[in-house]
Amino acid sequence: xxxxxxxxxxxxxxxxxxxxxxxxxxxxxxxxxxxxxxxxxxxxxxxxxxxxxxxxxxxxxxxxxxxxxxxxxxxxxxxxxxxxxxxxxxxxxxxxxxxxxxxxxxx
Amino acid sequence: xxxxxxxxxxxxxxxxxxxxxxxxxxxxxxxxxxxxxxxxxxxxxxxxxxxxxxxxxxxxxxxxxxxxxxxxxxxxxxxxxxxxxxxxxxxxxxxxxxxxxxxxxxxxxxxxxxxxxxxxxxxx
Numbered sequence: 001x002x003x004x005x006x007x008x009x010x011x012x013x014x015x016x017x018x019x020x021x022x023x024x025x026x027x028x029x030x031x032x033x034x035x036x037x038x039x040x041x042x043x044x045x046x047x048x049x050x051x052x053x054x055x056x057x058x059x060x061x062x063x064x065x066x067x068x069x070x071x072x073x074x075x076x077x078x079x080x081x082x083x084x085x086x087x088x089x090x091x092x093x094x095x096x097x098x099x100x101x102x103x104x105x106x107x
Numbered sequence: 108x109x110x111x112x113x114x115x116x117x118x119x120x121x122x123x124x125x126x127x128x129x130x131x132x133x134x135x136x137x138x139x140x141x142x143x144x145x146x147x148x149x150x151x152x153x154x155x156x157x158x159x160x161x162x163x164x165x166x167x168x169x170x171x172x173x174x175x176x177x178x179x180x181x182x183x184x185x186x187x188x189x190x191x192x193x194x195x196x197x198x199x200x201x202x203x204x205x206x207x208x209x210x211x212x213x214x215x216x217x218x219x220x221x222x223x224x225x226x227x228x229x230x231x
Contacts, residue, residue, distance in 0.1 A: 001168065031210075034217055036151075043201055043224060044143075044151060049217035050210040087151050091216050094156060094165035096141070101150040 002026050002090055006099025012107040013078055021073045021102045023088035028068045032092035035064055035073045038101075039084045047086075048073065078104075108132035108220055110202050115225035122192050122229070128185035128202030128222055136180035139205040141218065142187050144198040152198075155187065156205075170196075192229045199224040 003026040013019050023033065031051035036044040046055045048064035051071055061076040075082055083106050088099040114126040128140070142154040155176040156165040164176055175188040185202050204220040 031213075032215060036218075038151070043221035044203075044218075045221075046217055046219050049208060049219075050213075050215035053208070053210050053215075055217065055219065085150075089151075089153070089218070095167040096153040096156070098143075098151045098153060 001095050002029060002093055002097055004088055004090055004097050004099040006088055006102055008102060009100060010103045010105065012105050014107045015078050015080060017078045017107075019075045019078060019104065021086055021088075021104075023066075023071045023073075023099045025069045025071075025090055025092075029090045029092035031067050032090055033064075033066070033071050034089045034091065035062075036087045036089060037082075037084045038087065044087065080106075110204065110220055110222035112200060112202055112222040112225035115200065115227045117228045117230065118192050119231050120192060120194060120229055123188070123190045124192065124227060126187040126189065126200055126202075126225055126227070128187075130183045130185070130204070133204070133220075135183040139216075140178065140185045141203050141205060142174075142176060142185075143201045143203060144196075145201070145224075146195070146198040149198075154200075157185070189227070192227075194229050196227060197229045199226050 005024045033051045035048040038044045052064045063074050065072045086102045109131045111129045118124045141156050157176045173191045177186045201224045202222045203218040205216050206219045
């Protein structure tokens with residue numbers, strides 16, 4: 001199975017900060033990667049698909065980049081509602097696999 | 108557009124339970140579907156995939172041979188039969204829709220609709 005290594009596992013930041021979360025695949029996965037946001041007690045929410053395509057309705061401060069094995073989720077200017085846990089998910093091969101998650105906390 | 112899971116509860120180790128995921132507001136029979144779970148305080152774990160017709164199925168190694176995914180397109184429903192349950196199967200179980208998207212002349216998939224989850228607790 002393809003392993004997704006996500007970093008950091010946790011991150012403290014302030015409103016207005018720019019933050020970056022990375023995912024590395026154990027083998028090439030083309031652009032078959034999505035980013036999901038999860039808030040406590042809620043289902044995951046799709047933010048980015050195909051590594052860099054913004055899901056409809058998601059604020060433009062979220063962006064994704066990367067291809068092959070290295071991927072990045074960037075939030076350009078943190079808003080209070082962005083404090084949550086973020087996961088990458090590779091959809092290139094089965095079984096699909098999630099990264100371990102990054103908990104974004106308020107500094 | 109909605110997915111609603113049901114069927115969770117308290118089950119003894121070694122026991123079985125069948126989860127259901129009822130779809131509404133979209134043409135269920137053209138979408139592939141997945142199950143994902145989240146153990147208490149842990150991250151998301153992808154479990155299983157089923158094609159729109161039900162003819163192609165994949166599982167995570169952790170549940171292969173114990174869990175069975177299926178669907179009834181006439182009833183707009185997805186299922187997860189869970190057998191030989193273990194303590195470590197205790198989790199919140201989500202179903203999600205897989206939507207195909209065309210990006211730069213290539214097809215990609217995104218899990219764009221999720222249910223609210225149903226909790227399975229395996230304990231004696």
